[in-house]
Each structure stands twice: as C-alpha cells, then as structure tokens.
Amino acid sequence: MCSLATLAVVLHFAPAQARSPPDVLVVVQNLDDIQSLDPAEGFELSSVQAFTSLYQRLVQSDPADAGALRPSLASRWERGPDQRSLVFELRAGARFASGNPVRPEDVIFSLARAVKLNRAPVFILNELGWRAENVDRQFNKLDERHLEVRWSADVGVPLALSILSAPVASIIDAKQAEAHISHSDAGNAWLREHSGGSGPFQIRKYIAHEALVLDANPICPGGVPRLRTVILRNVADAAVRRLLLEVGDADVARDLGPDQLAALARKDHLKILRFPSASVHYLLFNAANGVDPVLANPALWQAARWLIDYQELATKLLKGTYEVHQAFLADGFPGALEVTPFHLDVSKARQILEQGGLGQGTHFELDIFNQPPFGEIAQSLQASFARAGIRIDIRPQLASEVYARIRARSEEAAWLYWIPDYFDANSTASAFALNREDGVATLAWRAGWHIPALSAQTEAARAEPDPAKRREMYREIQAEVQRDSPLVIALQERSLLAMRDNVQGYRQGVNADMVYYDQVTK
Amino acid sequence: MPTWSTMTRSRSSLVVTSTTVRGLINLAVTLAVLLTVTFALSRLAPIDPALARVGDHASRSAYLQARQELALDAPWPVQLTRYFGRLVHGDLGVSLSTGLPVAQDLQRVWPSTAELATLAMAVSSILGLGLALIAVRRVGRTSDMLIRFVSLLGNSIPIFWLALIMLFVFYARLQWVGGPGRLDDAYEYTIPMPTRVVLIDAWRSGAPGAFASALSHLVLPVLMLAAYAIGNITRLARAALLQEMHREYVTMARAKGAGELRVLVHHVLPNAGGVILTVLALTYASLLEGAVLIETVFARPGLGRYLTTALFAGDTPAILGATLLIGVCFVVLNGLTDLVVRLMDPRTR
Numbered sequence: 001m002c003s004l005a006t007l008a009v010v011l012h013f014a015p016a017q018a019r020s021p022p023d024v025l026v027v028v029q030n031l032d033d034i035q036s037l038d039p040a041e042g043f044e045l046s047s048v049q050a051f052t053s054l055y056q057r058l059v060q061s062d063p064a065d066a067g068a069l070r071p072s073l074a075s076r077w078e079r080g081p082d083q084r085s086l087v088f089e090l091r092a093g094a095r096f097a098s099g100n101p102v103r104p105e106d107v108i109f110s111l112a113r114a115v116k117l118n119r120a121p122v123f124i125l126n127e128l129g130w131r132a133e134n135v136d137r138q139f140n141k142l143d144e145r146h147l148e149v150r151w152s153a154d155v156g157v158p159l160a161l162s163i164l165s166a167p168v169a170s171i172i173d174a175k176q177a178e179a180h181i182s183h184s185d186a187g188n189a190w191l192r193e194h195s196g197g198s199g200p201f202q203i204r205k206y207i208a209h210e211a212l213v214l215d216a217n218p219i220c221p222g223g224v225p226r227l228r229t230v231i232l233r234n235v236a237d238a239a240v241r242r243l244l245l246e247v248g249d250a251d252v253a254r255d256l257g258p259d260q261l262a263a264l265a266r267k268d269h270l271k272i273l274r275f276p277s278a279s280v281h282y283l284l285f286n287a288a289n290g291v292d293p294v295l296a297n298p299a300l301w302q303a304a305r306w307l308i309d310y311q312e313l314a315t316k317l318l319k320g321t322y323e324v325h326q327a328f329l330a331d332g333f334p335g336a337l338e339v340t341p342f343h344l345d346v347s348k349a350r351q352i353l354e355q356g357g358l359g360q361g362t363h364f365e366l367d368i369f370n371q372p373p374f375g376e377i378a379q380s381l382q383a384s385f386a387r388a389g390i391r392i393d394i395r396p397q398l399a400s401e402v403y404a405r406i407r408a409r410s411e412e413a414a415w416l417y418w419i420p421d422y423f424d425a426n427s428t429a430s431a432f433a434l435n436r437e438d439g440v441a442t443l444a445w446r447a448g449w450h451i452p453a454l455s456a457q458t459e460a461a462r463a464e465p466d467p468a469k470r471r472e473m474y475r476e477i478q479a480e481v482q483r484d485s486p487l488v489i490a491l492q493e494r495s496l497l498a499m500r501d502n503v504q505g506y507r508q509g510v511n512a513d514m515v516y517y518d519q520v521t522k
Numbered sequence: 523m524p525t526w527s528t529m530t531r532s533r534s535s536l537v538v539t540s541t542t543v544r545g546l547i548n549l550a551v552t553l554a555v556l557l558t559v560t561f562a563l564s565r566l567a568p569i570d571p572a573l574a575r576v577g578d579h580a581s582r583s584a585y586l587q588a589r590q591e592l593a594l595d596a597p598w599p600v601q602l603t604r605y606f607g608r609l610v611h612g613d614l615g616v617s618l619s620t621g622l623p624v625a626q627d628l629q630r631v632w633p634s635t636a637e638l639a640t641l642a643m644a645v646s647s648i649l650g651l652g653l654a655l656i657a658v659r660r661v662g663r664t665s666d667m668l669i670r671f672v673s674l675l676g677n678s679i680p681i682f683w684l685a686l687i688m689l690f691v692f693y694a695r696l697q698w699v700g701g702p703g704r705l706d707d708a709y710e711y712t713i714p715m716p717t718r719v720v721l722i723d724a725w726r727s728g729a730p731g732a733f734a735s736a737l738s739h740l741v742l743p744v745l746m747l748a749a750y751a752i753g754n755i756t757r758l759a760r761a762a763l764l765q766e767m768h769r770e771y772v773t774m775a776r777a778k779g780a781g782e783l784r785v786l787v788h789h790v791l792p793n794a795g796g797v798i799l800t801v802l803a804l805t806y807a808s809l810l811e812g813a814v815l816i817e818t819v820f821a822r823p824g825l826g827r828y829l830t831t832a833l834f835a836g837d838t839p840a841i842l843g844a845t846l847l848i849g850v851c852f853v854v855l856n857g858l859t860d861l862v863v864r865l866m867d868p869r870t871r
Binding site for chain 2: 020021024026032034035036041043044118119120121122123126189192193204205207208209210211213231233234235236237239240243244246247249397398400401403404406407421440441
C-alpha cells in the first residue's frame with residue numbers, strides 16, 4: 001500500500017489527459033462477441049450494430065420511423081409486373097469511402113457473394129429463393145445506374161424490400177474486395193478486419209477483443225457524420241464500464257445492469273436513455289419426440305400463462321430493463337399485438353391443470369443460460385409454479401450448450417429469448433408460427449407444435465403484397481400463438497444506455513442493427 | 523594434466539549440455555501430452571464449435587459447411603493428428619472467436635501479459651524476499667506475525683473485488699492513477715504499437731505524456747497482481763530460510779562470531795537459494811499464464827482473457843494455441859531454473 005501511495009504521488013504530477021477527446025465519442029461495451037466484420041459473415045450483436053455505421057444497403061429503415069423503408073444507396077425503386085422483381089435506381093454520384101463509384105456491379109457482387117459464401121446470416125437471403133447455384137441469374141444490369149433484382153420464392157415485394165434492408169445485404173466496394181482476395185475467399189479474410197463500404201464511418205483499426213475504431217467517411221452519400229471518430233472499446237466488466245463513464249473516460253456505456261443504471265440515474269452530468277428492443281423472452285415446452293407426455297399437454301401450456309408473475313419480473317426483479325409483453329412481435333414492429341391478457345393467477349392455473357388431468361407431482365427441467373438475468377427469472381418461475389404444485393428443476397448451462405440441446409430437441413423446457421434477424425414480421429413469425437414438419441428448425445418445430453393451418457397463414461402473410469393487409473394477418477397469427485401454444489411469450493427487453501449529458505443526437509431503433517452514431521455531437 | 527578450473531568449467535558445460543538435452547525432451551513430451559489432453563477435453567466439452575461459430579439461427583446448410591470447414595466430422599484422433607501435422611509447419615490454425623490466425627492473436631496478446639507479469643514479478647520478488655528476510659530476522663515477534671498475516675491476506679482476498687475497490691478509490695475518486703485500458707484515449711489508438719509492450723511503444727512514440735500515461739495505467743494492475751504473488755513468495759521463502767536457520771553450519775557461523783545479518787545474507791540465503799529460485803520461477807510462470815481477472819477488471823488485452831473467451835466459445839484452435847504457449851513458458855522456466863540451481867549448488871548435480 002505504501003508503494004501504491006508513493007507511485008500515485010509521483011504519477012499525480014505526470015501530465016494527465018484522462019477525459020475523452022472533444023471530437024471523439026468513446027463507447028464502452030462488450031465486444032467479445034465479434035467474430036467477423038464482413039457483413040456477409042458477421043451475425044453477432046456488436047458486428048451487426050457496427051454494419052449500420054460502415055455500410056449502406058439499397059434501402060434502409062428510417063431512423064426516425066423504423067417501420068418506414070427509405071432509399072439509401074438506391075434513390076428509388078419500382079415493382080416488376082410479376083411482383084417478384086424490383087428495378088432499383090442507384091443514387092447519383094454515390095461513392096464508397098475508397099472513392100470508387102457505386103455501380104450496379106457492386107450490388108450484384110455483394111448480394112451474390114453473400115449467398116455463395118454461405119455463412120451464418122445467409123439464410124436471410126435464402127428466403128428469396130437465392131442459392132449459390134441460381135443467384136447469378138437473379139440480377140440484370142440495365143445501365144450504369146439501374147439494375148433489376150429478381151427472386152423465385154413466394155415472397156411479396158414488402159418482404160423482399162425488408163430482406164434487402166438487412167445487414168447481410170450491405171453493398172460492398174467490389175473493386176476493393178477483389179483487390180484483397182486470398183485463396184478464392186472473395187475478400188472475406190480482409191473484410192473481417194477492414195471495411196469496404198459507403199456508410200458514415202470506416203474502420204481505422206480493429207483489434208479483436210479490444211476495440212473497434214471508426215473514422216468519419218467524408219464522402220458518405222447519406223451525409224458526413226458530425227464527429228471525427230467513434231471508439232468502441234471492449235470493457236468486459238459492467239462495473240468497470242460504469243466507472244469509466246462516471247469519470248468521463250467514456251461517453252456512452254452499454255450493457256449495464258439494473259443496479260448500475262439505478263445508481264447512475266442519480267448522478268449529475270449523466271443521463272439514461274431507454275429504447276425498446278426487439279428481444280422477446282419466452283418459455284418453450286418441448287412437446288416433440290414424446291420427451292414427456294406432460295409437456296405435450298395443452299393444459300400445462302395454458303396453466304403456464306397464468307403462473308408467470310409478469311409484473312414482479314418486469315418491475316421488481318429486472319427493475320425496468322424489461323416490460324411485460326405477450327406476443328411474438330416486439331412493440332415497435334408494424335403489426336405488433338400489444339394486448340397482455342395474462343397475469344399471475346394461481347387458482348385459475350390450478351383449475352386448468354386439474355381439468356387437463358395434471359395434478360400434484362407435475363415437474364419439468366428448465367434449461368437456462370448461466371448468465372444474468374436468466375437465473376433470477378428461473379427462480380421466480382420456480383416459486384410461482386410451485387404454488388400450483390409444479391416443480392421446476394433449473395439447469396443453468398452455457399448458451400452454446402443450451403442451443404445444442406434445443407437443436408437436438410432433447411430439452412424438456414427452456415427460457416429463451418428471440419431477436420429478429422431483419423426488420424420484418426416474417427423473421428419472427430416464421431420462427432414462432434411456421435412448422436412445415438420438414439425438419440427446418442423453426443421454434444414451432446423445436447417445440448413439436450403441429451400447426452398446418454397456422455403455417456399456411458404465415459406463408460400467405462409472407463407473400464401478401466399489401467402492407468396493411470399483411471399487418472392484419474400477422475395480428476391474427478400472433479393472437480393464435482398467444483392463445484394456445486407451447487411458446488409462452490412473457491417479456492420484451494428494453495435497451496438502456498447511460499451517457500454523459502453533453503452527448504446529443506444519438507439514435508437507436510428497435511432492431512439490433514439500428515444503432516446510429518452519425519448525428520452524435522458532444 | 524587438467525587444472526582444477528578446467529575441471530570445473532568442463533563439469534559446468536556438461537551440466538548445461540545434459541540439462542539442455544533433457545529439457546528439450548521434456549519440452550516435446552510435455553507439450554505433446556498437454557495438447558492431446560487439452561484437445562480431448564475440448565472435444566468432450568458440451569460445446570458445438572460449429573454452432574458457436576454460425577449461431578442458433580443459421581441454416582442447416584451454413585451449419586454443415588461450418589462443420590466441414592472446421593473438420594469436425596473426422597474422429598478426434600484424426601483431427602489431432604492433422605493439428606500436429608500443421609503445428610510442425612508453424613500453423614496454429616484460425617481462431618473461431620476472432621476469425622484471425624491464432625499465431626497472430628497470440629502475438630497481439632502475449633506481450634501485454636508478459637509486460638504485466640514481468641513488472642509484477644519484479645515488484646513481488648523485491649518486496650516478497652525483503653519481507654521474508656525481515657520475518658526470519660524477527661521470527662516470532664510482532665513484525666513477523668504481521669508479515670505472515672499480510673501475506674496470507676494477499677492470497678485470500680478475492681483479487682477481483684480488491685481490484686475493483688482500488689479502481690474505485692485511486693482512479694474514480696482520487697484520480698491519482700490511470701483507469702482501465704493501457705493508455706488514455708488520446709494515445710490508445712493513435713500511437714504506433716509495433717512491440718505491443720505499452721511502455722516501450724509509448725516511450726518510442728515520443729508523444730508527450732504517452733509514457734506517463736502508460737505508466738499510470740500500469741500501476742494498479744501491477745500492484746494487484748504483485749499483491750497476490752508477494753503472499754506466495756513471502757511465505758515460502760520464509761519457510762525455506764527458517765529451515766536453513768536450524769542447520770549446524772549456522773550454529774558454527776554464529777559460534778565463529780558472525781552477526782545475525784551476516785549469517786542470514788552470507789550463509790543462509792545462498793543455501794536456501796535453490797528453493798527460493800524455484801518459488802520465484804513457478805510464481806513467474808503462473809503470472810505468465812495471464813491473469814484473467816486482472817485483465818478483465820483493467821480492460822487490458824492478455825493471454826488469460828484470450829483463453830477464457832476461447833473456452834466459452836468452444837474455440838479449439840485458440841485454446842490449443844494458448845495452452846501451447848503456456849506449456850512452453852512453464853517447461854522453459856522450469857528447465858532454466860533447474861539449470862541455474864544445478865550450476866549454483868553442487869549438491870544437486
């Protein structure tokens with residue numbers, strides 16, 4: 001301790017420059033999840049958040065109104081007569097950060113490349129019927145600014161546009177990527193650490209597990225960002241993120257716990273911003289493979305809806321970081337069902353269980369991730385289900401272990417969360433309300449829920465060209481899942497950020513990729 | 523006829539040669555066993571590396587492609603044989619969690635760990651040995667008991683908790699030292715870092731204030747890591763010294779009129795040197811493994827965090843690469859210690 005004091009005194013007089021520089025935004029968060037910054041490959045939360053800053057797509061959600069698609073690299077588009085094609089006009093004079101012009105060839109290269117690489121997010125483009133063997137035939141360059149995009153799947157224009165607004169459909173500078181091809185990888189190794197896009201920022205430096213440093217792109221077609229640099233620093237421990245923000249070495253802190261946020265809310269010079277998040281939490285019963293006939297009993301599914309203490313979970317246990325939500329489309333998505341018909345009612349649940357022939361001694365194992373807040377949620381369920389005579393054995397595991405068991409349909413029940421892959425109701429509906437019995441691992445298939453009629457409804461909504469009618473179809477599908485299914489949706493997450501009060505202009509949308517730093521000032 | 527000094531030199535050179543040969547064989551066998559066991563354990567762990575790579579939402583086709591690219595379909599002995607085959611060509615594979623070659627990742631994280639461990643080792647050696655000498659000199663008295671208590675405390679206080687408290691007090695409240703990270707934001711991503719040893723790079727950058735910033739950010743992590751090591755060194759060195767204090771040669775030295783300090787420094791310390799050196803080497807080796815908690819709290823890159831992240835991601839190439847590096851450190855340090863002890867102490871030859 002003496003040596004600490006001595007050194008501290010010496011260093012106290014050293015020139016200190018501890019606060020974040022004025023034209024640099026320092027964001028502290030956990031970046032350990034990043035596996036790749038190639039938009040055709042990266043599918044982790046931090047990667048997807050970065051893609052919006054680094055790349056543009058033909059069309060993108062409006063930051064002010066996530067439900068509205070706006071032109072981005074395309075200045076306008078027209079539907080083809082068959083409702084299975086679109087003609088895009090590229091924005092005049094648009095250039096990549098490298099200075100290369102944005103051409104139809106870049107669009108074709110980027111979309112075909114993502115399909116052929118066949119990495120994690122490719123299934124989004126596969127929805128259009130695009131496969132490695134047919135994708136080259138789906139594009140037609142009409143002239144230097146126009147191209148036609150076709151698809152073979154039974155997908156309406158609204159959904160096709162939503163898919164083309166997903167991060168995997170980001171447009172890459174083909175010339176730059178081709179200049180960095182190594183072992184026929186289409187520039188994949190280079191793009192894991194570098195950017196080749198036209199977004200408001202470009203990568204200055206990426207150091208895995210340490211930091212992602214973004215510099216402003218001075219020729220961004222959508223407008224030049226207001227800050228020179230954004231530094232995303234990996235700080236794995238939430239308590240340390242809080243300290244960095246309090247001292248002023250960070251401007252924004254993400255992924256803080258409820259207690260830390262509550263403490264920071266009382267501090268001067270700091271503010272807490274709340275955004276709805278598309279992440280919904282649900283309880284899944286595995287009725288497949290005859291794991292346990294009790295789990296396939298609809299009485300258990302029904303009773304579970306009345307045995308979750310939604311309010312206590314959202315307000316007391318999770319302290320406002322979640323809200324009660326009981327439909328699969330998160331609030332903020334067009335067509336989201338906002339009614340919450342269920343609440344904790346033990347006597348009603350007992351009655352349902354008795355009618356379904358389930359008495360005392362009913363029990364099941366609940367798989368959960370071994371990280372907050374899943375333990376707290378599971379304990380709350382354990383307590384409230386016990387009041388109706390149902391015993392829950394909690395099985396905390398690593399996330400990859402939980403997913404492996406669910407993919408193999410070997411679990412009994414699990415508490416999970418769902419984040420849509422792109423901003424369209426189909427992304428979530430085709431997970432919760434589609435089971436073609438063909439082994440495609442939708443959530444309904446994993447739960448062993450046999451729903452031919454509902455699956456047909458979901459497929460019809462996917463193909464529906466009229467947006468208003470489509471929204472109505474999704475409301476009906478949600479109501480069906482909410483009413484009676486082995487998927488009990490309970491909570492929607494809120495994204496809470498703490499930041500210094502001089503930080504202005506930060507915007508965030510409901511979907512995971514909708515993080516916008518371009519208008520931030522400080 | 524060989525002289526005495528020639529005989530001593532040739533005996534020393536024989537010791538060096540035999541120790542080196544034995545060390546190399548030891549290194550090869552240890553690393554082979556270590557890698558085989560680590561590989562088997564990583565395959566037995568309930569983590570699917572392909573799933574960890576592509577995520578739960580990925581299509582079956584993308585998942586199967588990932589399995590194929592990771593060569594997971596082959597039996598694990600075949601996978602291990604292939605790994606050894608690549609290893610002899612210096613190829614450690616590509617990390618699943620960073621997407622980069624493991625060798626490149628290790629080159630990035632290792633210097634930071636080595637810097638932190640070496641500084642902590644220097645501090646803990648000086649303080650630990652000093653405290654041990656004081657404790658032995660005043661054995662049974664209050665100062666001895668106080669030193670034993672403090673060294674036990676260093677080992678028993680949760681380092682994660684202590685580090686957070688220190689950060690809170692000396693960084694957040696008093697603002698005497700730099701906080702998490704290796705440099706202030708003004709320097710962190712602007713000065714070139716060719717060696718990845720922050721003190722050297724900050725010094726060579728010539729940027730005003732960069733070196734002080736690097737030093738300021740090192741104070742707390744070095745002292746926290748040293749606090750843990752000091753406990754070990756003090757207790758073990760004290761025990762080794764006390765054991766020597768009861769030998770007959772000590773009684774003889776005292777009988778010949780040597781003072782207590784002379785007995786301790788000139789007679790006891792050299793004779794306990796072998797044990798103390800071994801303690802120091804093992805402590806250094808354990809520090810070189812990377813201190814995951816210190817690296818996490820102080821947001822510093824390092825081998826410990828790299829390995830832990832890889833373990834949670836089921837990233838076998840990264841796990842094996844980091845294990846290999848740690849194994850080499852242990853074996854080389856043990857070998858060097860063995861050699862120095864043999865050279866120092868004729869009884870061990």
